[in-house]
Amino acid sequence: MRDVAREAAVSVATVSRVLNGKGPVHADTQRRIQKIAKRLHYVPHPVARSLITRRTLTLGVLLPDLYGEFFSEVIRGIDLCARRSGYHVVVSSSHSDREETEAMIRAMRGRVDGMIVLYPGTRPPTLKSILPDRFPAVLLNNPSRSFDSLSIDNFGGASAMVRHLVGLGHRRIAFIAGPAGNSDAAERLRGYRDAVRACSADADSKLEIPGDFRESAGYDACRRIRALRPRPTAIFAANDSMAIGLLYGFREAGVPVPKEFAVVGFDDIPIARYVTPPLTSVRVPIAALGEHATQLVLKAVEEGPTHRKTRETLATTLIIRASCGSEGADRKKRNAAVV
Amino acid sequence: MRDVAREAAVSVATVSRVLNGKGPVHADTQRRIQKIAKRLHYVPHPVARSLITRRTLTLGVLLPDLYGEFFSEVIRGIDLCARRSGYHVVVSSSHSDREETEAMIRAMRGRVDGMIVLYPGTRPPTLKSILPDRFPAVLLNNPSRSFDSLSIDNFGGASAMVRHLVGLGHRRIAFIAGPAGNSDAAERLRGYRDAVRACSADADSKLEIPGDFRESAGYDACRRIRALRPRPTAIFAANDSMAIGLLYGFREAGVPVPKEFAVVGFDDIPIARYVTPPLTSVRVPIAALGEHATQLVLKAVEEGPTHRKTRETLATTLIIRASCGSEGADRKKRNAAVV
DNA sequence: GCAGGCGATGTAAACGATTACACGCGTGTT
DNA sequence: AACACGCGTGTAATCGTTTACATCGCCTGC
Numbered sequence: 001m002r003d004v005a006r007e008a009a010v011s012v013a014t015v016s017r018v019l020n021g022k023g024p025v026h027a028d029t030q031r032r033i034q035k036i037a038k039r040l041h042y043v044p045h046p047v048a049r050s051l052i053t054r055r056t057l058t059l060g061v062l063l064p065d066l067y068g069e070f071f072s073e074v075i076r077g078i079d080l081c082a083r084r085s086g087y088h089v090v091v092s093s094s095h096s097d098r099e100e101t102e103a104m105i106r107a108m109r110g111r112v113d114g115m116i117v118l119y120p121g122t123r124p125p126t127l128k129s130i131l132p133d134r135f136p137a138v139l140l141n142n143p144s145r146s147f148d149s150l151s152i153d154n155f156g157g158a159s160a161m162v163r164h165l166v167g168l169g170h171r172r173i174a175f176i177a178g179p180a181g182n183s184d185a186a187e188r189l190r191g192y193r194d195a196v197r198a199c200s201a202d203a204d205s206k207l208e209i210p211g212d213f214r215e216s217a218g219y220d221a222c223r224r225i226r227a228l229r230p231r232p233t234a235i236f237a238a239n240d241s242m243a244i245g246l247l248y249g250f251r252e253a254g255v256p257v258p259k260e261f262a263v264v265g266f267d268d269i270p271i272a273r274y275v276t277p278p279l280t281s282v283r284v285p286i287a288a289l290g291e292h293a294t295q296l297v298l299k300a301v302e303e304g305p306t307h308r309k310t311r312e313t314l315a316t317t318l319i320i321r322a323s324c325g326s327e328g329a330d331r332k333k334r335n336a337a338v339v
Numbered sequence: 340m341r342d343v344a345r346e347a348a349v350s351v352a353t354v355s356r357v358l359n360g361k362g363p364v365h366a367d368t369q370r371r372i373q374k375i376a377k378r379l380h381y382v383p384h385p386v387a388r389s390l391i392t393r394r395t396l397t398l399g400v401l402l403p404d405l406y407g408e409f410f411s412e413v414i415r416g417i418d419l420c421a422r423r424s425g426y427h428v429v430v431s432s433s434h435s436d437r438e439e440t441e442a443m444i445r446a447m448r449g450r451v452d453g454m455i456v457l458y459p460g461t462r463p464p465t466l467k468s469i470l471p472d473r474f475p476a477v478l479l480n481n482p483s484r485s486f487d488s489l490s491i492d493n494f495g496g497a498s499a500m501v502r503h504l505v506g507l508g509h510r511r512i513a514f515i516a517g518p519a520g521n522s523d524a525a526e527r528l529r530g531y532r533d534a535v536r537a538c539s540a541d542a543d544s545k546l547e548i549p550g551d552f553r554e555s556a557g558y559d560a561c562r563r564i565r566a567l568r569p570r571p572t573a574i575f576a577a578n579d580s581m582a583i584g585l586l587y588g589f590r591e592a593g594v595p596v597p598k599e600f601a602v603v604g605f606d607d608i609p610i611a612r613y614v615t616p617p618l619t620s621v622r623v624p625i626a627a628l629g630e631h632a633t634q635l636v637l638k639a640v641e642e643g644p645t646h647r648k649t650r651e652t653l654a655t656t657l658i659i660r661a662s663c664g665s666e667g668a669d670r671k672k673r674n675a676a677v678v
Numbered sequence: 679g680c681a682g683g684c685g686a687t688g689t690a691a692a693c694g695a696t697t698a699c700a701c702g703c704g705t706g707t708t
Numbered sequence: 709a710a711c712a713c714g715c716g717t718g719t720a721a722t723c724g725t726t727t728a729c730a731t732c733g734c735c736t737g738c
Contacts, residue, residue, distance in 0.1 A: 001724065011688045016726060023727085024685050046449045047389045048724030051693045056386065058429065058450075068609070072410040072432075079432050083443075088450065090397065090429040093411075093418050104422075110385045111397075111427065215613055248613045270407070271610045274554055274587050340694065350718050355696060362697085363715055387694030390723045680738090688731075693724105700719080707712085 001044065007036045019044060058088045059297060060112035062104055064120045065094040069269045070286055074140075077290025078116060085298055087113075101125045114297040116140065116290075120182045136300035136307070138293050141183050148296050149311050152289060154184050154266075157282040157316030158191025158236075159198070161264055164318060165234045166199040168326055170262060173201060174232040176211040176221045176242050185213070188238045188266060207232060211242050218245025222253065225261070233262065234324070240265035240272050240281055247275055247323070258325030268319050278321035285314050340383070346375045358383060397427045398636060399451035401443055403459045404433040408608045409625055413479075416629025417455060424637055426452075440464045453636040455479065455629075461522050475639035475646070477632050480522050487635050488650050491628060493523050493605075496621040496655035497530025497575075498537070500603055503657055504573045505538040507665055509601060512540055513571040515550040515560045515581050524552070527577045527605060546571060550581050557584025561592065564600070572601065573663070579604035579611050579620055586614055586662070597664030607658050617660035624653050 005012045010029060017023040018033045036042075050056045059082050063071060075091065082089050090112060095101040101117070102125045108115065114136035119125055124142040131137060138148040165173050175192045178185025189208070196203050209224055211217035218237055225235060225246075237243035243265030250257050257263050257277060265272060268283035292314065300307045320326050344351045349368060356362040357372045375381075389395045398421050402410060414430065421428050429451060434440045440456070441464045447454065453475035458464055463481040470476060477487040504512050514531045517524025528547070535542050548563055550556035557576055564574060564585075576582035582604030589596050596602050596616060604611060607622035631653065639646045659665050 012725080013689080013727075014687060017687090020726080024687090026686060029686080043445075043448060045724050047386055047395065048693090049726075050386045051390050051695090051724080052726045054693080066411075068408040068411040071414075072405075072407040075410075075414075075430065076433055079430065083431065088429050088447070089431070090427050091414065091418065092422065092428070094415055106382070108427070109382060215609075244610070244613050248615070251615055270554075271583070274583050275613070276587070276590055276615050351695080352697075352719080353717060356717090359696080363717090365716060368716080384694050387723090388696075390694080390725090391696045393723080681736105683734105683736085685734090686732090689729085691728085692726085696722085698719105698721085701717085703715090705713085708710090 001042065004033065004037050004040055004042050007040065008033045056111060056113055057086060058090055058112045059294065060105075060108040060115040061089055061091045062095060062101055062108075062115065062117045062119075063091065063093045064101075064118060065096050066118075066120070069271075070267070073286035074118070074290040077287035077292075078294045079290075080287075081291045081294035082298075087294075087298065095119075098123075098125050102130055105130050114138075114301045116293045116297055117142075120184065122181055122183050122186060134305050134307070136297050138296045138300070140289065140293055143311060146309075148300060148309050150289065150293050150296060151313050152184070152284050153313050153315050154187035155191040155194070157266065157284070157318075158188040158238075159195035160191075160316070160318055161236060161266070161280075161282055162192055162195035162201070163199060164320070164326075165236065165262060165264065165324065166195075166201055168234075168262065168324065170234040171201050172204075172207070172230060172232040173234045173236055174207045174209060174225055174228065176209045176218060176235065176237040176246065178238040179212045180210075182213070185238055192236060202232075211238060213239050213241060215241050215245035215248070218242030218247075219249045221246055222249030226253070226255070235261055235263050237263070237265045240267045240269045240279060243279055243281070243323075244271070244275055247277075247279070251276070258323055262324040264324050268317075272319075273321060275323075277323045280321045280324035280326070281319050283317040283319045285316070289314055340381065343372065343376050343379055343381050346379065347372045395450060395452050396425060397429055397451045398633065399444075399447040399454040400428055400430045401434060401440055401447075401454065401456045401458075402430065402432045403440075403457060404435050405457075405459070408610075409606070412625035413457070413629040416626035416631075417633045418629075419626075420630045420633035421637075426633075426637065434458075437462075437464050441469055444469050453477075453640045455632045455636055456481075459521050459523065461520055461525060473644050473646070475636050477635045477639070479628065479632055482650060485648075487639060487648050489628065489632050489635060490652050491523070491623050492652045492654050493526035494530040494533070496605065496623070496657075497527040497577075498534035499655070499657055500575060500605070500619075500621055501531055501534035501540070502538060503659070503665075504575065504601060504603065504663065505534075505540055507573075507601065507663065509571075509573040510540050511543075511546070511569065511571040512573045512575055513546045513548060513564055513567065515548045515557060515574065515576040515585065517577040518551045519549075521552070524577055531575060541571075550577060552578050552580060554580050554584035554587070557581030557586075558588045560585055561588030561594075565592070565594070574600055574602050576602070576604045579606045579608045579618060582618055582620070582662075583610070583614050586616075586618070590615070597662055601663040603663050607656075611658075612660060614662075616662045619660045619663035619665070620658050622656040622658045624655070628653055 001012055005015045015033055017025050018030050079089050092104045116138050118140040124139055128146050141151045143149045177189050209221050265279050265281040268281040272279040272281050340351055344354045356364050357369050418428050431443045455477050457479040467485050480490045482488045516528050548560045604618050604620040607620040611618040611620050
């Protein structure tokens with residue numbers, strides 16, 4: 001920058017003004033400086049700039065050790081939105097416990113202008129004590145008093161799915177739960193229970209089968225489900241991976257789906273439409289989640305201390321395919337193009 | 340920091356020395372300063388530190404707009420390795436063209452100590468003109484003269500797969516190619532052709548079906564393959580997504596796999612073992628790719644200008660499942676636990 | 679003709695660390 | 709007794725920007 005200033009016979013202040021488009025600068029000087037800067041391949045040093053402006057133009061994202069599709073989609077949403085506003089994104093993934101997460105938050109302090117934290121546990125990390133007061137942050141899927149929060153409507157999606165199954169005539173619906181201590185899993189279970197009761201379907205704790213969101217859990221659930229008496233007619237897995245594991249188990253055992261059992265999942269991962277039979281699921285707007293979260297945190301950054309905390313929820317959509325035995329879905333599917 | 344120094348009745352220099360563990364400091368002073376720093380919740384300002392040390396402790400990662408599982412795995416590998424060395428990772432994904440990629444590289448200049456760039460096109464972006472000379476960077480899947488490079492052995496994996504099919508008695512093997520201008524796709528095609536020739540199987544350009552790595556391409560390939568005369572007995576899709584789309588198409592048409600056609604893929608994405616029939620594929624060490632790339636770039640950062648460029652290749656593994664009709668695989672599979 | 683205002687620019691003080699260099703002081707060597 | 713040396717510490721320059729404030733013409737309105 002000094003070189004540019006010398007070459008243009010002005011002070012560094014003027015060069016700075018030109019480069020930031022701030023303050024009054026003569027049009028001639030402006031052009032001259034810009035030309036010289038380009039010729040000298042000058043680019044401002046972002047670190048020095050950050051030091052004085054107290055802005056890093058960077059957002060921090062903390063994600064747990066999660067399943068592939070979700071991860072990439074949420075990052076995609078965040079990255080897209082951040083880039084649009086000239087922000088960079090530093091991620092830290094694969095956090096399994098609270099301490100690790102908190103350590104990373106600490107490590108990001110001072111490097112980022114705001115943070116997006118997805119913590120799957122039911123109790124979010126104690127950000128308050130780590131982060132400066134009024135630090136822009138949004139918690140995903142974890143309502144919080146002290147920060148912005150944004151959640152997926154797991155409860156609503158799960159109960160809508162149960163209502164759909166009941167609408168197809170099912171009265172006895174099994175549920176393969178997610179891991180204990182996971183907030184998504186907890187909400188989905190709550191939605192299931194609530195709808196089962198509301199529809200006066202069979203509410204039987206034996207119908208609730210433990211799981212951990214992995215394919216193997218669905219596969220393992222297969223035997224337990226077939227042993228249930230009276231037998232359920234539909235199985236609702238708390239996520240698609242488990243539903244797919246279950247389908248695999250059924251196929252191996254020669255149990256026809258949806259003839260013997262209707263099977264449905266949650267998440268609508270891309271592969272869901274390609275399994276056999278195509279899986280009915282609840283679509284979660286993952287990229288939108290990331291995008292929206294980014295908007296929230298950027299707004300908080302911009303507004304500074306005057307920012308008022310918000311608490312929002314994103315709606316889910318029912319995606320009907322053949323695995324639930326819905327006639328309408330079957331017919332629709334046959335005509336539909338594979339996208 | 341000034342506050343800590345004042346409180347401890349020493350100069351900021353001494354505080355700095357204690358915090359960095361450099362330079363001789365009396366043990367008493369050291370303890371005193373550490374205690375005060377903790378009490379005052381003092382944490383060094385990373386930006387100020389970066390300004391003077393010319394180290395940001397941050398790595399940049401540029402990824403194209405890619406399929407979920409790959410993305411998250413490679414990031415996982417990178418993040419893990421980077422964190423172990425105290426580095427942060429700023430990612431920028433969803434780059435579709437060369438210009439966008441180059442723009443992001445420019446934007447990252449000065450914010451990162453090194454970069455990992457995955458560019459799927461056959462001609463990598465012209466980093467030389469953008470990046471300072473001898474800037475630590477590793478190109479993934481794109482051999483380069485001016486930077487470190489690290490690739491997956493697509494060629495070797497593809498030809499091993501062809502040889503395996505030939506070993507099962509197949510002479511006429513169709514290949515669903517990846518998108519033109521994609522370096523992975525090009526190498527896999529090259530491996531297929533090479534092995535077909537080497538095994539003196541049928542080398543027929545009609546057996547090479549165009550594709551784009553997406554499920555729909557596999558689905559669409561279904562009709563074309565069934566129309567081929569003479570009919571192939573095996574189909575090798577350049578990635579698993581297309582293989583899964585193809586399986587879906589075959590099932591819809593009532594074509595039994597592997598009885599009528601053996602079907603194999605490439606990548607061994609997690610879902611591959613859960614489709615019907617379980618998909619034979621080529622496992623790509625994705626996380627290892629990220630991890631190794633990170634090691635390379637960190638080494639380059641550490642060594643500075645003395646660093647000598649390397650060019651490495653990561654081996655792939657054949658994963659045999661039922662879709663290729665291998666008897667051994669079938670038997671093995673039945674006994675194997677679903678993991 | 680002069681005060682006041684404004685537009686264009688320069689000066690220098692931050693921002694918050696690191697570190698080369700200087701300095702004082704015990705200690706061991708000659 | 710003088711000297712060299714190493715340890716512990718302080719002083720101040722430095723990293724590359726931004727920006728408050730000062731300065732200096734020049735124009736305008738009275």
